[in-house]
Amino acid sequence: MDYGMRIVNFYEHPGDNRYTIFQYGLEEHADHFQMLLEERKIPFERYLDEEQDPAVTLFGIENVHRGNAENCNYLCHAKYRRRMIPNRFLGVLMVIVTGLFVLLAIIGYLKTR
16 A cells, blocks of 8 residues: 655545554654653554555554644654764854854845945
8 A cells, every 4th residue: 555755654544534644664663653652641553564565564543642643753753863964063064154154144234234
């Protein structure tokens, strides 16, 4: 069952609009998401969809709990995310250079008034 490319990893259940499906491709992420759901006592159904290649883990959650489940989803992604700029020095340098450009833009604006 392929529903095309999605921006987020959750979508409305195709057969029952009372549920939202959360999809995880890595077992470690799915286990962490499950732990977060259990901590908040959010009822769910877990299913390993082996028909997809690679296999994905699906969680069915009632829409009544969707807000809390989305929060758990974001916490799970935050734990496993990679830094946009892995090198700390380059990240700080980029912030400084961006700040200088903004400062120059403000000075240029004030001088032309």
